[in-house]
Amino acid sequence: TVNGHRLWQSLMDLAEIGAYDDERTGLRGVNRLALTDADAAGRRQVIAWLEQAGLTVRIDRMGNIYGRREGTDPTAAPVLTGSHIDSVATAGAFDGCLGVLGGIEVVRTLDERGISTRRPIEIGVFTEEEGVRFGTDMLGSAVAAGRLSLEYAHALTDRDGRTLGGELSRTGFHGPADVRLDPPYACVECHIEQGPVLAENDVQVGVVTGVQGISWQEITIHGRAAHAGTTPTHLRADAGLAAARIGVHLRSMVDSGGYGELRATVGHLAVHPDLTNIVPARAEFTVDLRNPDDARMARAEEDLAAFLRTLEDGTPGLTLTTRRMARTAYVPFDERVQKVIARAADDHGLEHISLLSGAGHDAQEIAALCPTAMVFVRGEYDGISHNPREYSTPEACTHGVDVLATTLLRLAAQ
Amino acid sequence: TVNGHRLWQSLMDLAEIGAYDDERTGLRGVNRLALTDADAAGRRQVIAWLEQAGLTVRIDRMGNIYGRREGTDPTAAPVLTGSHIDSVATAGAFDGCLGVLGGIEVVRTLDERGISTRRPIEIGVFTEEEGVRFGTDMLGSAVAAGRLSLEYAHALTDRDGRTLGGELSRTGFHGPADVRLDPPYACVECHIEQGPVLAENDVQVGVVTGVQGISWQEITIHGRAAHAGTTPTHLRADAGLAAARIGVHLRSMVDSGGYGELRATVGHLAVHPDLTNIVPARAEFTVDLRNPDDARMARAEEDLAAFLRTLEDGTPGLTLTTRRMARTAYVPFDERVQKVIARAADDHGLEHISLLSGAGHDAQEIAALCPTAMVFVRGEYDGISHNPREYSTPEACTHGVDVLATTLLRLAAQ
């Protein structure tokens, strides 16, 4: 078993980088958006830990960081673990970090015990997993796996128009290593669940069977600025009202039950000119859809598109445009790796269940290259995440990394 | 009749101050929010014109500017005209400016013809009529008329937390004159209609019978930030969705017909943390209601408040707070002044109709001090306003100021 105290200490130390005092919750949150100064500081800390653990560090052209512990067989493909340390703007200490620091803790433990493995073990730290700064999630791992191109990624911009490529250079993380990853032998990522399922089932760890589909798009509505007091209702082309109708319609699609386990969120929304007595001329917002069923996801997207056309046709002066930000299908994880994880949990005497991931993860991209699965760690407070209240107990974290360690050892021995 | 060419030239000159190129319309717009540098530059230009016209200028503690042309009777109360030159962020050249520059054009014409009046004529230029920077409209005139206190006004803040009092000092418009206006003999304001009624009736000028009630409030919804992918729908407290529901509900209240001529607008809306994969923790938006009927306005406000309570009660974790920004009742204008305006229009051979104002105006505040009414000038394109497309023809502007001139002459002779 790993050193849970040391693991916890690294989690708390890393959480100080980009920390802020959250007004609403009264808690200390983390704001470490990808490739900001805070993220760069976090990366430097992680690199220092990787090097202290004796790993060989390389950085690729997407800013993905890899730390490698050699195996005894110089010809064997490595077993990959890791995750990300970028965060949303209102984050906790665990999302992503547990997978990276858990990987480091495994290596520290192996070193202490003088354990060597046949295969190398690599820890990956992927760029812009959250997708909230540059608009596409799992970006670094998607480029490493070859699903998205380096050019596409480098050209993405944040809301201030800064490109990802420019921010890589600015922060010094535009590395020399080739971005396309040579297929590892297998990949295992440890991550907090970020949902309520493990708690509801009263278990500490979960074996992840796959990741549901994710659909992100940005919708821009152009209407007509007009005076709030004088403009008769029938003459309005109210972009803000149209956005509100879409938000309400999305929830009614979810509530209808007609799209299976669909979830829908409007997380970003801005109106222009954004003044009390002016009918909004423009509204811009994001739609985040999730569905474990690809056919139902496609139908939800089509029906949303049809609703947009109806709105447009029904309101003279209103035009709607959509831009695709990110799209992944349902990704099933490898059954053999899931079995290794389940057996490791059994060996540690931990009850476990199998479950699907509601969130996207780097492992789902690596799954295109090699057999892959994930270990989930239980979260408190209904598993709330992307919120400073995000919390997993030291015990739950240790249990998850124990399972990760045993899984990595077994896979690296193969 | 006044010099329409000179009037038009002043309108175009003033519109250069705070001008911007509007991307959406391809037109040149005006952005001269109250007490910004652009507004201060506009004020200095207007003061120069007032002084060139021989008027005595005074500035009060609200930054309201008055230019006074003496009459022949030193004991007679003045006739007041004027309006405002602050604008919304996406404005045209006419809103407010026509009333100020029209007043100056009247004085220039009287001077050219060597006409003196028994009563003084004063031109008022009021601060923050739009209400979009500091949150309360008709602010300068409301303080001058005694409806709102100077302390209340000075303490109002913009979105960056700057106080109105501080901005008055910064721009040099915290004047020495007493803010409470001595009751004028009468008041007439000339303004663009900002609506479609004059065009629909194919007349150039209107006699304004009053101003409908205005209700502004800011609603803040606190929910809970949560992960868009993992958080089951029933566990969400989505502040953005609640805001959308309120926007849609407001329109259904309007469409129901149950509140008479109610108009409702959500012009400002912001969500936090405003990121794609986070259920909004907070939404803040404004509700602008208009109604010519005070009882129906009160009922609309009550029913909205009840809807807010229902939303709050129906969604665990959601709290809603409202803040009153501005509130005016229906203001009827003086019938005698309306008759003087109608007769002046007849004398100029102009067809006219009587109509209610959909927008708030400084004259409605001055109406508490003296007999008051307004002259409306027709706008093109359905009278669109608070938009760079706002446009009234040179002829329409000249006709309106001709009517203003004759009305002022008659009232100043009484």
Ligand SMILES: NC(=O)NCCC(=O)O
């Ligand atoms: N795990 C996680 O929060 N990933 C970000 C991508 C997503 O929104 O699912």
Ligand SMILES: NC(=O)NCCC(=O)O
């Ligand atoms: N005339 C005008 O636009 N006034 C601003 C106050 C309002 O919104 O009615």
